[in-house]
Amino acid sequence: MAATDPTEGRRSGEVPPRLETRGLSVEFGRKHALDDVSLAVRAGEIIALLGDSGCGKSTLLRAVAGLEQPSGGLVLLDGQAMSARVPPEERGVGLMFQDYALFPHLTVLQNVRFGLHRLRADEADAVAKARLEQVGLADRAASYPGSLSGGESQRVALARALAPGPRVLLLDEPFSNLDRRNRDRVRADTLSVLRVTGATALLVTHDPEEALLVSDRIVLMRGGRIVQIGTGADLYRRPVSWFAANFFGDLIAFPTRCIDGAAVTPFGAFPAPGIEDGAPVTACVRPEAIGLGHAESGHPARVIRRRFLGPVVELTLAADGFPEPFRLTVSQETSAGEGDRVGLTVAKGAGLVFAAGLD
Structure with missing residues (x-):
């Protein structure tokens, strides 16, 4: 190029x-x-x-x-x-590597001032000490990397990368x-x-x-x-x-087709602008966008498993029109138990539609 x-x-x-x-x-x-x-x-x-x-x-x-x-x-x-x-x-450019790459034979202060060779010694010391102060390690200036915790090593590496400005x-x-x-x-x-x-x-x-x-x-x-x-x-x-949607969390997907500018799902029609009528699409929704209520108040579903997770409860649900059971995290105060019927709703605008399958 x-x-x-x-x-x-x-x-x-x-x-x-x-x-x-x-x-x-x-x-x-x-x-x-x-x-x-x-x-x-x-x-x-x-x-x-x-x-x-x-x-x-x-x-x-x-x-x-x-x-x-x-x-x-x-x-x-x-x-x-x-x-x-x-x-x-x-x-x-300043570089901070995954393993921090601190020099074990140099003190913390010497590590931070390593890239400041163009400054006078007193100027380099002043800059290095200021950076260590910013990361909360001024009191470890005379220590060696071998005596530092993982978090302290990370902060020394950050101070060293920032020192040259x-x-x-x-x-x-x-x-x-x-x-x-x-x-x-x-x-x-x-x-x-x-x-x-x-x-x-x-x-x-x-x-x-x-x-x-x-x-x-x-x-x-x-x-x-x-x-x-x-x-x-x-x-x-x-x-x-x-791919972009799935990277940020679970999705419940419904393979379907675009009809009159929308993808039909168990939750109703999701808008599908720009997609040709009749084209295969994947409509999906994130579990956190699904609300749980009484059986008569939404799309019917059945609880097949309930797990206590401390501040929340995880429900595994099966519902008509869903390709497979899915998990929903709800408040521990939710009373729905295994075998109970519930109703599902979805937040307005939460539906996502993608053309040409799951890619």
């Missing part, structure tokens, strides 16, 4: 995105790890790169950093194209090595630091909940391509495909 003029189509005086990729492609042999990926990230924006293993999200991170050479397309930082001759250390911070699965309790706390602390410092960040994750929690926008990837870009609400409520 031919490289294009980075200023093409931009109005005079318009501030360029902090980070931009245009038609970015990376090949490993015959495999397209990235295939024509275009993305623009504004200054101060936190973007989550989301997808299954092997979808290209970490390759995109490495290509932005200069650790992988593109086979086509451009990487631009503040409107400046990064050629293969611009090494990672001159791009103004990078134009873009790149984080590759930064919370995956932490247990659930530490992950939630460290993730919240990290997000707070990123917001306070105004950092522009790309964060790789395979966890949809994490992407929703930390990002301004989500880039959902599959097979080296971008499937959809938008806010968490956009991807959850207005997914462009079955």
